[in-house]
Amino acid sequence: MKRFLPLLMVFATTNAVAQPADTSAAQHQLFQLEDVFQLEYASQPAVHPDGSYTVFVRNYMDIMSDRRLGNLWRVDHQGEMRPLTGGVANDHSPTWSPDGSVLAFVSNRTGSNQIHLYWTDTRDHAPMTRLTGSPSQLTWSPDGQWLAFTMFTPQQKSAPVKLPGKPKGANWAEPAIYIDKDNYRFDGAGYAADGYTQIYVVPAAGGTPRQLTHDEFNHGGQLTWTGDSKHIIFSANRRDDAFHQPNNSELYQVSVTDGAIVQLTDRNGPDRSPQVSPDGKKLAWLGYDDGYMSYQLTHLYVMELDGKSSPKLLTADLDYAVANVKWSADSKGVYYSFDREGKGVIAYQTLTGERRELTDAMGGLSYTRPYSGGTYDVSKHGDLVYTLAHPYRPADLMLQAGTATRQLTQLNEDALAHKTLGRVEEIWYDSQHGDYKIQGWIAYPPNFDPQQKYPLILEIHGGPHTAYAGSFAAEIQLMAANGYVVLYTNPRGSTSYGEKFAQEIHHNYPSKDYTDLMDGVDAVIAKGFIDEQRLYVTGGSGGGVLTAWTVSHTDRFAAAVVAKPVINWYSFVLTADSYNYFSKYWFPGKPWEHQEHYMKYSPISYVGQVKTPTMLLTGDADYRTPISETEQYYQALKLAGVKTAMVRVPDAPHGIANRPSNLMAKVAYILHWFNEHAEQK
CATH class of the missing domain: 3.40.50.1820 (Alpha/Beta hydrolase fold, catalytic domain)
Structure with a gap:
């Protein structure tokens, strides 16, 4: 309790300064500090494969745990909502099976993050795993038989020193911690444990997860299956000098049968976010040729998976960074998003180069400060469901079907309409x-x-x-x-x-x-x-x-x-978590080689x-x-x-x-x- 005393004291003192001593109805109509706990917002829309409704995360602020939590809700395209899950839990990453009969998601409702399934016929949901780590990047195989995911996998390492002479029952200090990792701590995660992020598969009917990758590299990021459900494509930096090339990832595919890994791309720069087309013939992904600039545009590429043609750059004429790539149902084009002048644009582009902008109203996910950025999903009919950017409300869901639009949710009218x-x-x-x-x-x-x-x-x-x-x-x-x-x-x-x-x-x-x-x-x-x-x-x-x-x-x-x-840029580069990136991309070289430059700014x-x-x-x-x-x-x-x-x-x-x-x-x-x-x- 003692360590939190300064924070608690500020509410007693600062509110008296920041808020006038006025308890009138007019004062309560203003947005106040405690109203933060009343805010909700929609995220991670997942349109059902038949296109009739959308499941999304309804995020809320839990005042007892002082955490942002979320449950899964469904909303049909007339705006009728109902909950799929409830309670004090953090449910997220909803992902539909190919036939739409089962929804996979991640939840901590059993005490730790596990993969859960929701069955549309019975409306039941239950955990299907007993993992020792937190799964992410859930992805169904096209045949609906498997779920792939990534998970940090510890790798036990013994300390190089063991102190002698400790008597039984003696109360010695905690042992010293030996660190020799290149990147040894990460913001929001703390000091890094020994181990790597690996790829797993688990039968959709339940069973034992099987680890597919084992090398001493991190195999994180978005996963996608090949059309025959035999391989998983992923992005990783598997170079021996990855620490000195932090931005140089490639695309690989791993065999579900034997774990054999094949490299698909090879260039100086990041290749990430792979997406296999519904017909299983093409691969879309994001990346760029690295010029070692502090900011570089992310572009969209497509290639045939048979390896008979070179990758094609689809967004060479677009002066904005591309994100959130999704294939059209007929595999003839791709949807993607980009930010332009503070607005979130969703576009559709055919493989022959024709581009149509569908909306510029996506955003709203950063409810604390007004950052750009949002997310969307698209049905097999081409209907969009996206998070709506609005100056007076956190993110709601918007449906766009052809030229018609409909706001599907109004999550904050109870909290903000009277403010x-x-x-x-x-x-x-x-x-x-x-x-x-x-x-x-x-x-x-x-x-x-x-x-x-x-x-x-x-x-x-x-x-x-x-x-x-x-x-x-x-x-x-x-x-x-x-x-x-x-x-x-x-x-x-x-x-x-x-x-x-x-x-x-x-x-x-x-x-x-x-x-x-x-x-x-x-x-x-x-x-x-x-x-x-x-x-x-x-x-x-x-x-x-x-x-x-x-x-x-x-x-x-x-x-x-x-x-x-x-x-102090000199000390920052030598203490920040991503120091190998900052020194290479934000500055002309290492601090001791360019001390005058570092200190000038x-x-x-x-x-x-x-x-x-x-x-x-x-x-x-x-x-x-x-x-x-x-x-x-x-x-x-x-x-x-x-x-x-x-x-x-x-x-x-x-x-x-x-x-x-x-x-x-x-x-x-x-x-x-x-x-x-x-x-x-």
Whole structure:
């Protein structure tokens, strides 16, 4: 209990600051911290093979366990819903058998993650495995006889040292831990156990899972079966020097009979997400030729599985990264998605090159901050079911049949319909440097009056190669509900604006993206309703980098909150989980070979210029931007005489908001810091 005391205290103190002491009905109509636990959203739609209904995960926030959980629901194409599973459990990854009689999914409802089956005729469901690890990537064989999946498989290794002389019953310290793995810890997973991710198959009728791959490589990612149900195609980096080529995976196929592995692709760059066509003759997948850039477009390829023709690039003319590939039922074309200017597009393309965009409304899965990204499924008739991006609701499901559309779910009307949310407006503004228009959004306080003056929060996205969208975001709405105008934009380096736009910050970050952000602030101030004495800035991860960079390059902001930042690129590369990737793709070489370059773009180099009161906020278990980065900046700011504070979120990884109470704490601390410095500039 003691370790959580600082977090609990903030709700007693910060709510009094962030929320006016007003218990009126009008106050309760605003979106408040505790409302986070009322949010739901739809994800992972799986259309039944006959096309008549869709099973999806109905995600909810469990207030007792402080976790996001989910049950499986079905919705027909008239919008009638019913539950398939219930209770306090995390059910996910629904996958239909080829004939639609059985649904496989993963659930922890028996105490550990196991594969479960749901039978449509009896509406019963039950676990079919007793695995010692967590299965993922469930995939049915075309004949319906097998399920393939991946699972981390421990590989026991004895410690090289064993201490002598321990008396029986003696209470010695825990033994020292010996680590010699290349990548030894991962954000969200902690220190890596000895072992590898391997591929398994299990009979659909139940039985003993059988391990197909055994080599000392990770065989993760999407699986797909060949049409004869005799082989499984997967992606892996099976090179002996995989550590030094972290982006160089290939496609392989493994025989279900004897485990023999055959390599299908060979090039410098990633090949992943394979999908065999329904007729079993063709293979689609994603990848690109590696140019060692910090951002590179993912393209779509197709080839004949008989090996008689070369791979064909289908998206050479598309300046956006492709994802979520699915074959049409007749094997004559593929569906895929991409983000363009913050919108999720689903397209269909024939193998001869004709492309049709079907919708640009997909998104909504990132309910905490307004990131782009969504998912969809498609029926054999070509009907789409996708997650809907909406500025005032987390993801619902939308059906598109031909040119007709129908919203299938309204999961948050009970929680949000009676709330007065901040209005969200899309804006475009000019960049001072370069011939670009920059996209952004303004969230206005509820009951906004343009004749008044409001404080402004600039909220900066992470990545840096990600993008914000016009989607619901709990953090943004909470800030707006507390009387702030909130600006969030997609500066240079953001995705969904083409490869050149994203690569503007290659080996040059932060730099031009900072000027784009300041141009956005100026554009909002020009509208006439911003109090320039009450400007605030915050951001997480890459946004934390830019926030720290901002306060060292201007003193226009009254206060700043730097969340889970990188402060020193030199130390970051040598402590982050994916250090072999960052040093190879984000920088011209290793830190000691390019010390001047690393330090030129490190906020720590400019700490002597900071005058802005700056709070830092990071999870204790963050291995992506380790908390040592935060500690460096905290101590540097103290030495520089800058008012600062540090918030450490116990046990939280890089995704601080994975637990609802941590999302609440994050926003509460940000509002506390800004409110505290409202009159001090």
